Each structure stands twice: as C-alpha cells, then as structure tokens.
Amino acid sequence: MNTNDAKNHLDKVLDTIDANIDASIERLFELIRIPSVSTDPAYAADCRRAADWLAGELSGLGFEASVRDTARHPMVVGHDHSGEGPHVLFYGHYDVQPVDPLSLWNSDPFEPKLVPQLNGDTHIVARGASDDKGQLLTFVEACRAWKAVTGKLPIRVSTLFEGEEEISSPSLAPFLEKTSEELKADVVLVCDTDMWDAETPAVTTMLRGVLKEEIEITCADRDLHSGIYGNAARNALQVLSDIISSLRTPDGGVAVEGFYDGVEELPAAVKAQWQRLPFDEKGFLGDVGLSIPAGERGRSILEQVWARPTCEIHGIIGGYTDEGFKTVIPAKAKAKLSFRLVAGQDPEKIRVAFHTHVRARMPEDCKVEFLDHGASPATVMPIDGALLQKALGALTVEWEREAAIAGTGGSIPILGEFKRKLGMDSLLIGFARFDNRIHSPNEKYDLSSYRKGIRSWARILAAFAERD
Amino acid sequence: MNTNDAKNHLDKVLDTIDANIDASIERLFELIRIPSVSTDPAYAADCRRAADWLAGELSGLGFEASVRDTARHPMVVGHDHSGEGPHVLFYGHYDVQPVDPLSLWNSDPFEPKLVPQLNGDTHIVARGASDDKGQLLTFVEACRAWKAVTGKLPIRVSTLFEGEEEISSPSLAPFLEKTSEELKADVVLVCDTDMWDAETPAVTTMLRGVLKEEIEITCADRDLHSGIYGNAARNALQVLSDIISSLRTPDGGVAVEGFYDGVEELPAAVKAQWQRLPFDEKGFLGDVGLSIPAGERGRSILEQVWARPTCEIHGIIGGYTDEGFKTVIPAKAKAKLSFRLVAGQDPEKIRVAFHTHVRARMPEDCKVEFLDHGASPATVMPIDGALLQKALGALTVEWEREAAIAGTGGSIPILGEFKRKLGMDSLLIGFARFDNRIHSPNEKYDLSSYRKGIRSWARILAAFAERD
Structure with missing residues (x-):
C-alpha cells in the first residue's frame, strides 16, 4: 500500500473499529475464558488452546500463522507481507498469572465482566484482561480493521506470541536463535506497558x-x-x-x-518533555511514607528512576x-x-x-x-529514530495529548533477547494504566484502553507506511 | 595473729596441706557428687544440699556459718574473725551448669575421677571440678590448714557462696543490699578465673x-x-x-x-609486664583462622582485648x-x-x-x-593497692614464676554488684586453666591447680596479715 492509500483509508479504518467494537470485545472475552496459566502444569492444555485460538484468528485475517512447539508452552508465529515498506515484529504473550487467592475476586477471573464505574469508565474485569490478552488483541484488532477496509495491511507485519512470559520466558532465547532469519524485522513492537496517565499515551524507550x-x-x-x-x-x-x-x-x-x-546525560529534548509531564514528586514518595529523595543530588526523581x-x-x-x-x-x-x-x-x-x-x-x-x-543490559531506543517519531505522532493525534517518551526503572529481559539474537530494537507502546491490578485479584483493563488502543495501532500502522 | 606468728607458721601450714591432700580431694569429691544444677528445677533440693554441705564444713572449721534463703537457691554466709588486720570477703558459687549432652562424657559427670595424663598431670574430671567447686574449696582448704596448725586464721575472713551464678545471679543484688553491713570488708576475693598459663599464676585486675x-x-x-x-x-x-x-x-x-x-593509658608497669608475658599474638589469631589484628593500630592484642x-x-x-x-x-x-x-x-x-x-x-x-x-561498667582494681601487691608476691613465691597482672575482655557483672552495693573492689585469683572445658563435657580441674591453689591461698592469707 502506498502512503496516500494508507492516509486515505485511515478514517474508514477508525470508523470500522468503532462500529465493530462489540465484536472485538467478544473476541477478547473468548481468549480470556481460556485459563492459560503458564506456571501450573494443570493448565498446559489450556495454554495450547490459547495458542491455537490465536493462530486461528491470524489465519482468519490472512496471516500465514502456525503454532510452534517448545519444551513447554508453544509459540504462535504469524506473517502478513501484504503491505510494503517497513517490517515490524509484534510481540505479546497469551499466558497469564495464577488467580490465587480466588476469595479476593469479586467475580470469576476467567469469566470476563464489563463493570461500569461511577466516573463513566468501564472496566473489563478478568485475569489477563490487561496483562497481556487485552493489550495483545489491540494490535490484532487493528490489523483486522485494515484488512476489512483495504484487504491488506499498510506495512509488512510479523507476530510472535509466547506462552511463558509469566515464567521468565525460558524458551524464548533458543526459539529466537532458531528463527532469527524468519523473525528478523526493522523493529519489535511490544504492547505490555502503561500509559503515562489515563489521558496521556506513552512510548517507553528506556528500560534499565x-x-x-x-x-x-x-x-x-x-x-x-x-x-x-x-x-x-x-x-x-x-x-x-x-x-x-x-x-x-x-x-x-x-x-x-x-x-x-x-x-550519557539525558537528551535535552527528553529532559524537557519530562519536566512538562505532570509528575508529583512529593506524592510519589509520600505514597510510601517518605519525603526526601535519596540517590544522586540535583536530579529529578523521574530521571533517577528511569534514566540513572x-x-x-x-x-x-x-x-x-x-x-x-x-x-x-x-x-x-x-x-x-x-x-x-x-x-x-x-x-x-x-x-x-x-x-x-x-x-x-x-x-x-x-x-x-x-x-x-x-x-x-539496559534497553534504549534511539529517540531520534523515524519509527519512534511516527509512533509518537500517531499517539498524539489519537489521544489529543502529547505522547510521552517514558522510561521504566524495571527490566524486561526479553528485549535484551531480541537485541542479542535478532539485533532489533524495541518500541514499547501500551495502553494499560498503573492501577490495572495485574498479577492481583480483580485485574482490569479499561474499555477505553482497548478501543483507543486498537485505534492507536491503526494510526501507527498508517504512520509507519508514510515515506520519510 | 601477728605478722611474725603468721610467717613462722606458714611452712607448717604448707606441709599440712600437702600431708592431707587426699582428704582435701575426698571433700571436693563429696561436694561434686551433689548435682547442684541451678537452672533445672529438678535439682533444687540438690542445690540446697550443696549449700548445707558447705555451711557444715565452715561450721566444722569454726566459722559462724548459715544458709540463707533467697527467691530461688540459698546463699551460704560464713564469718571467722579469729584473726586480726584486714578483713576479706571470699566469694564463690556452688551451682554448676547442666551436663548435656551426657553422651559426650567419658564418665559420670557427678562421679569425679582422677585421670592421669601422659605428661604427668592428673585431671579431676567432673562437672563443677573447675567451675567453681574445685576453685572455691582451694580457699576453704587453706583456711582448714591454718586452723589445724594455729587454731585460728591469720586475718578476718567472711565467705559468701551463692547457688545462682550460672543463671546470672538474680538474687545477689537484693541479698547484698540486705546484708551490706554484715558483708562489708576490705576486699572481695573471687576464685573463678584462670592462671596465665599452666606455670604462671595471675591476678585479674581489669574486666571490661x-x-x-x-x-x-x-x-x-x-x-x-x-x-x-x-x-x-x-x-x-x-x-x-x-x-x-x-x-x-x-x-x-x-x-x-x-x-x-x-x-586512661595503661600504667607503664602493667604495659611492661604484659610485654614480658609469653603471649603468642600469631597463635591467638591463628587458632581461629585469622592473621591480621583488627581494632586500634599500634596497640598489642593483649592491650586491645583487656584494656581498650x-x-x-x-x-x-x-x-x-x-x-x-x-x-x-x-x-x-x-x-x-x-x-x-x-x-x-x-x-x-x-x-x-x-x-x-x-x-x-x-x-x-x-x-x-x-x-x-x-x-x-568496667571493673578495675588499683594496681598499686597493698593487698594486690601482697597477693602477687605470695603467688610468685608459690609458683616460682612472676605472677601476672591480667585483664579479661569479658564482663563479670557480680563484681559491679559488690562495688555498687558494698563499695568493695575485687581481687580475682584463680587456678583454672584455659583448657578446663568449663560448661562442656569432661570438665576437668588439674590436681596441681587444686593443691597449689590451696597452698597459694595459705600464702596469701599470711601475706595479708603482714603489716605494711
């Protein structure tokens, strides 16, 4: 698809997403109902069932999709090269954390519920709603809308879904080694992170x-x-x-x-953006009973925990x-x-x-x-990369709020594997919120995260198709 | 008794000690056979039996002796003011540690045995042989010899034997408070410490x-x-x-x-004496796997552990x-x-x-x-005191080796009680060796510690009787 095609079709794609949101939700519910708890051998067959379900969905969209065995839970690989230009590898995981203690859940963790909130939000409550089934499907559903409108994708897309993320991904490195030729792309897209806040999208570019x-x-x-x-x-x-x-x-x-x-010192552009972010230093420490920052003097808390x-x-x-x-x-x-x-x-x-x-x-x-x-090692995306800038732009348009370049103090070891085995950088774009209770009872994903997440990916695919 | 009397009689007293050593040993065996384990309520009656036995021995020597009740195990108090000049309070304890594990003992812990050693030494093996029944009786037997030869003691003597030393002496402070008038003397003599080595006697004057x-x-x-x-x-x-x-x-x-x-810095005389002591710095640390002294630079190990x-x-x-x-x-x-x-x-x-x-x-x-x-607080005897100098002299003559002024890194809280309640300093003179296995299986006391210990006290009593 050439650039003008993508631009011309985007509005229709976005309308299609909104028009078909109920069907998108129903597909998420189907995936959630499969209790794919990776750490518990009792759920091994369910993990495979989730993998089969994903491969089926991808095939239905025209991907060349297959389930690949590993020593434990299978990988799902998909390719759709109907588009042109950049080639992305989208990564997600279909396994979930155990649900104990069950007594703390307000409803069956594997029977998703739409729960309206007083502030007008709606929560999708279930194990895996946010981590990572809801986030993963935002990308698949965006592809579905593009296919529905144009019969193809704006760019070349491969997908990799694993079933062992919650048990430290033991099969990932050997699998990447074996499939490095097949999976090599321009960038890895990972949808397993948070927004900056409920209104502000973010691309996480630095992981310590x-x-x-x-x-x-x-x-x-x-x-x-x-x-x-x-x-x-x-x-x-x-x-x-x-x-x-x-x-x-x-x-x-x-x-x-x-x-x-x-x-190296933080790039001035990032530093400036972080200073604009509505971050409450006092609240960050005050929430845990502290009031005086530790660590290096003269650096903001965000810089300290993300970039130092x-x-x-x-x-x-x-x-x-x-x-x-x-x-x-x-x-x-x-x-x-x-x-x-x-x-x-x-x-x-x-x-x-x-x-x-x-x-x-x-x-x-x-x-x-x-x-x-x-x-x-740390993972850092070059912030002047064209794809990053396009993603930021697409997110900014969708959310009508300047997208943040974020860091995270924690480590996501799989990013290191992509870098080491495939030489690929990762763009972390997620629509979760910090209060999603992932790994805990009553995990939720905001319906708006899901709908606008799908729309965000639809826009990002269009943006990536644009010629530089 | 005047000074010349004491001097004239000393040789006869020493001969009497040696002539009657078998009877002295038999009396020690009698006391050891009473299993006066203070920590175990099952042995409460045995503790009282040991107290009665001691009071009986003292009475037999002409002491005014009595058993005094406390909240737990009784005290034994004795007075003999047949002598003149200084008044000493001799302290010891008749209670012993438990014997567990019994399986590690080579013989019944409460049936003392004389065990000849290859090097010519003889060990008295039993619980309490060293700590503190053997040490305590060295003083009583010295008094016995003086009484046998002269019908009286060279100086005024009081004794205090407790039955709770191994359980931290809970009754001592209140007892001293009640009896401060009765027990006040010029100095406390404590026989619960070691010699410097097998040949060198010591008076311990510093406890941290x-x-x-x-x-x-x-x-x-x-x-x-x-x-x-x-x-x-x-x-x-x-x-x-x-x-x-x-x-x-x-x-x-x-x-x-x-x-x-x-x-304060260590007195020059003490420092000089410590430098003369055959102390093996390398061996002291080497025994526990170390080779480099920690602590304050430029100070000897002895100074560090005793006086700093x-x-x-x-x-x-x-x-x-x-x-x-x-x-x-x-x-x-x-x-x-x-x-x-x-x-x-x-x-x-x-x-x-x-x-x-x-x-x-x-x-x-x-x-x-x-x-x-x-x-x-720390306990320190003034090293220029006349009684200390007399004790050092008597020990030096008996052992034919310069008696050491020693410190100990540990604390003996009862000394603080004597100081606080009665205003009295303590002289710590003991004949135990560092290898006596006190508190452990196969505790022993050297027969030579016992015999020469009795002789040492006989000499010290004579020395104390000398006019300054």
Missing part, C-alpha cells in the same frame, strides 16, 4: 538493565566471643557494612570505579538475629544487592569493577565469595 | 564493662520494588550500613564522639535473605551491637553518645528505635 550479585564474607573460621576477641578479631559484619557503605558517594552516586563510564543507574541492597544477614542478645563476633556475613544499569553500561564490566571494589576493601586474612544471580 | 544495644531503622512504610523506586527511595540497609560503618575510624578506633573521654574499649556488631538482618533473589528495597533493617567498656567510661553517657551518633546520621524522613539490652 540489572546486575544481580550476592556476596558472602568470611573472617574467622568460627563465631567468636566478643569478650575474649572483641577489638582484635575482624568482625565480618563490620567488614560487610564498610563495603556496603563504600558503594555510595557522599552525594548519593555509586562509588564503584568506572561505574558511570559510557553513561543505581545500586540497591536487597538483603543482609549475619550473626545473631533472634530475640534477645548474644555477644558474638560473627565469622560470616552475607548481602544480596543489584545494580540497575542504563545505556552505555556493560553488565560484565560492572561486575568485574564491583568485584574489584569489594576485594580492594577486604582485609587480607578474610575472604569473599561472589554468587552471580544474572544480568541484563 | 559492656553496653548492649539494638537498633531498628525504618524508611518507607513498606518494602518497595527497586525497579520502580531504586535510587529515589531510601534503602534501610544502606542507611544501616552507613551508620555501622561510621562507628569505626579509619585507624580502627571507635568514632562515637566522646567515647574515649576518661579512658571496642564496638562489635553481633547481628544484622534486613530485606530478603532466603535462597534466590528478590529486588526489594527493604523498609526495615535491624542490628544488635555492643560496646565493651574500660575504666573511666560511664555506660549511660556512652549510650547517649551512641544514640546521638545514630540520630545525626538518620535521613530526616526515616526513623530509628533503640532497644536497651543492659549495661555494666
């Missing part, structure tokens, strides 16, 4: 990576009595506390040598920690900690630098052991 | 005090996800580690402001500490720690200074709670 480490320090070969050895014998908890304390600079940065090598690397201590244990008191000099002390990483930081280099930092602070007669709990 | 504290730090009102809040939200384990680390100066001292106020105050961390817990990994920002973190104190340090002042130190390092939006686990 993470390096997870555990250290165990051993000083004496047994616990000692502090009356006899106190002062003269090294105390493992003192050594550990000194090391943990040494990880931060006085102004809140991370003190590991070379930690910030390669870390950090070091966090997750657990420390050592010595006597039960009721009462014991004047022991502990021989051993343990800590779990992680570094959240941003673009430019190589997890393996940071790991080596961290080990060097710790070893340099170990008394010579004590020892330290490191336990590796995994690592993944 | 202790201040025991627990702190709990609370930052956010719940645990947070480090992907969302990492960097911006305060981490309780980071705050705690910073505080713990701040307690030590770079050169190993304690950094709490005013901590060393009132702490310290801060030790006994336990830290916070966040996720089980198997695996959880990227939580912990809301709470706890530590137990203590300060060992020396002469000149007031535990209550140190407590206030410690709280001030912690509060000054708390972020304003976080809070800290302190839990008091008790405190006791």
